Amino acid sequence: MADNKTATPMKRVSRACTFCRARKSRCDLEANGGQPPCNRCARENRECVLASSHRGGSRIRKKTLSISAPTTAHNLTPLLPVQEHRTQSNQLTPTSVPSLQSPQNLNDVHQNASLTAIPTSNPEDEASSGGESPIDNTIPRNPSDAWQLLKDVAKVESGNAAATIGVAQNGVGHAHPTQENTERAARGSGNVPHTGIKTYRLVREGYLTPEVIQMLVQQYFENYHCYLPLVPRQYFEVGAIDRFAITDKHLLTAVLTIASKDWVDQPHIHQSISRYMHDLVSGIAAGHDCEVEAVEALLLLAEWEPPGLRHNIEAVGRGEEDRSAWMHVGMALRTGYFLSLDRTSFRQESDEEAKVDARKRFAWANCYVSDRLISVRIGRAFWARGPGPMTGLSSRDFPTLQPLFDGDEDYGKIFQAILDLTQLYSNVHDVLYSGMRSSNQMMLMGDYVKYVDDFRTAIDRWYATWGNIACSKHIKMTLEMAYQYLRLYTNAFVFQAQISQAIARKKAETPLREHLRRVFSNVGSLPDARFIWGSVAAAKAFLTILATQIDPIKHLRYMPLRFYLYSIYSAVFLYKARSFGVMNELEQRAVQALIQQSIDVLHQASLSPQDPGSRYARLLELLWMKPLKLGHHIVKDSMQSPAARSDAGSQLSSTGSIKMDAGGYMQYSPANDFSWLDLEAVGDFVSSDLIPGQNPGMLAPLGGFQTGPAAFMASANVMNWQGQAAANNFQFDLNGNLLF
Template identity: 35%
Template sequence: MALWMLLFSTIFYNMPANVLLPQYLHETIKHESFLLTAALVVASRDRSDLAELHQSIWAHMRHLILDVVLGMSTIRSVGCVEGLLLLGEWTPLTLGQNDDGGEGAAWSIVGLGVRLAYLLRLEESSFRADKEADPAMLRRRLAWTFTYLSDRQISIRMGQAFWSRGPALSARFTAEDFPSLQPQYASGDDFASLLQAQVELTTLFGNAHDILFASKQRTAELMVRGDYTKYIDDASRAIVAWDLVWTPLTAPSHLKCCLRMMEKYLRLYVNAFAFQAVLYRASLSGTDVARVSCFPHSAMASPDARMVYEAVDAAEALLRIAIEDIGPERHLRYMPARFYLYEIHSAVFLYKAHAAGAISSGKHAQTASLVRRFIGVLEIAATDTDHIASKYAKLLNGLWFHKGGARGDTTRSRGSEERVQSDEVGNLNDFNQVDGNDENHDDTGHLPSFDEIGLQPLDWIESVEGLFSMPAAFPWDQSIY
């Protein structure tokens, strides 16, 4: 549990502090067994030396989750909700199987947490009471707030409807409403303000999602008529205002980096809508957007130039945070999967932007160098070939540089050689053959078009979230574009 206390507890900081303290272990086992088991699953998941122990704990965890599904009364507690949200952030590894980066499992687990939260009536804690809240009520309020955050974040990433209604609109909670998270001394870390910043940023995410992706028909109308510009401008102003308020926040550096990653991803999420609109309008006019540039005279000649450049800048800024500001072995290695997905999505967007002509050929070497540095950071962060960082490093190498394996791949696998050579890595080898070049040759001066690596024309509108859904095989799964 020392690893948990050092690395994970500051990211998932709503857990009661006494739950993991040795002197309270007996009480924790008796009253918080679900939460404790979830913490042990997460703490052991990326430890190759604890692989067998992790599998044993995970097997027990699955039985506890089944009890939640069956509505067992012994599982109905705030700690159970907290444990489910914890598993939603760090989805246990499914060894021997191709997965979607854990997003499908996270969606289901968070959904269980939301339903259990409603069963426990945690939403009632989102209303301010006349009397001063006791510790139990404050814990319920904190659990409900994190339920809202987890639900919005996973739903937006997957393009799904929201499970929960979130905190009551009549009660706009601030840092003062979470006394257990407030700094213990003058220069201490202010987790309460960090939570308020997260809630406000997640609210912006939700509003952008509801307006730009209300329905397939509405999204298509916005793109054809160009009405989206006013919403993107309003969202951009709101992001700037949020940034001015929360930049001075006092919090651990890696948590501030997480917050910055969320803010940059929101910028990308909003402004990339304009980029996708250009491609959509071109496809309606009969242009083969997989083979013909949608920006023949550069992005500057497009009416959407400002927003396209803003999206590219946000994507590059996201990669730089991971490269320059986060320690790959100390912090990136243990971050929740969603932060990896923010980064991976940025790299994929930059690929799409160049392939569509929005990024000039002259700038490609600089962009490719940035992606290469990011891949190097992922390789350092990976503990073995089963780690999410290792998998995405291989995928990005295949997409950008036609390489099936990560550079200097010396990490150990927890499974057999057959399992390491999964379908997604096999697909990478197929694409290496398409290029016709030696697999060790990095052609950084040339970025292949969509058809060169097997992508079909971008029928993204079939998935309302198109650009923002993140299956594991993202470079080659047509449905996400």
């Protein structure tokens, strides 16, 4: 006993690569059985070399000692995370995909594995061996930093304790088995070890085969990657699927989820992948450990929003994808902040750190872009409050986007163009659409003109710089469409201001509908006519690109979801403008033909009725050809055969609320209670019927009594159109969105 007390306690043998040790970060060698490369080096495609150490036991200089000893299953770290195992009650039922051998028990693999411990020492490694406490030379800046330091200390102490126990049991030292020894032991026991892609859960449980995964990754690269090149190019190389699955499982699953939605003849594949993706996203939300690849996965999901991630898909699009994208972008931003991705916005790192931070910087810049664009789409405040990428970054700051060969896309320049345009989106939203109070005051005072003029000038300058960028036509069309929608978004604010000012000037005895149509029947006489014409021209230009410049099958089908929604916003805006009488008869005919072309293209781009193109084409059909019920008669506003409704038109005209033009097309009252920026309200409008005895100009949504913002919007409109509201009670909802 006395000898035991005086013996020098043994410490664990350090197992970390030189790069992770220099960064004072955790080195994860579990995926490869304790051998290099570690997860970080594999992900960053760098050479991984285990650092030597002089920690633990007697120091043997310039000598090596190799000892083989048996090991047991409880000494080994599993190759797979615990959270990926499913209980029997929650086990997914494998579907009919290419056959795969049943997964083997991982414990059987390690029954007879041998290990080799080689404790070495080198005086030159004193500074980088990590022998000093993790709390040395570090000043915590906040409680989170202090907690992280304490967590690192706890890990070191628990590792030392575990190493001491292992040394006592084995005599000298204990280390993880090498992959070679593990495979040798597995062959001896008749089992096949799980390595590479076979460690991926969907393969391990028999839902997919490596061949199917390779096909889906290739299809993603060919169809989707060009619109958002977040996935590192190394993962599209032949033979890289093993590394992809081990180091970036969140990103791989997002890629598979997006690509598999096109396999409509095998829906079970998309369902199985979507369930796993849902589990991973839930884990991120629950605070599971993750890296930058989880942020990238969330951003990809927000751009395409695969149908398998939603519980219910309605036959008519109502903007549900916007809500899902809002949540995914929010999680990506919060995760990015936690991983300190926002600090990469400033280029203060060394050349070596720049190689590591390049991927993080690009991911954070895309967080900024996605945050701004989704906020503009749904009229909400921005998530990101910290430093953005507008700190002098240019295409050279994204080396992973540079072309490798002649003829490659220069994604660096394309992304710089997107960044510059996104900054304009952000400024317009901040100044013009910042909130109900500020927007209301700006409309009353009329000082919005100077802002809109400046924005229009900046938008034109962007187009002069980037309008002729050298890239593939379908990518160039996405930039063109984003530019046209920004023009619409900017000029439409002035249209709303003119409506609000016209309401304020209305005399009490004049019906509001007649007053508004009289004001806008001669747009040229208005002081802001150029802005109104500009908004209508931008909406028509956007739909013209959609209908005539993009192949719906080769390209539109794979474009990010926002371009589908931009087209719907543009069509709804034109519907609103038509309601106010801005267009003459000839222009109405042209717009109606353009809407029909857009509907046809959206249908062609869809593989199934559940696709966004088909669902939102149906929304436009209902909006522009809405059936109206009057008593027991149903009248349909059809763009194809206006003469067929001449008799019904005369009956409706007699009511004095719905007018028919010379061609027999219905002209709805401007009193429609939805905003061109609120697709859910548009869905309520197109799904409503007239109640017998009700004014045909006012449509009541189905579903009974309404509460919340929708009810506020409807009631506010009724008050305004009846002239009972105060003169300065303009059309806003509770969130500050304009109701035009």
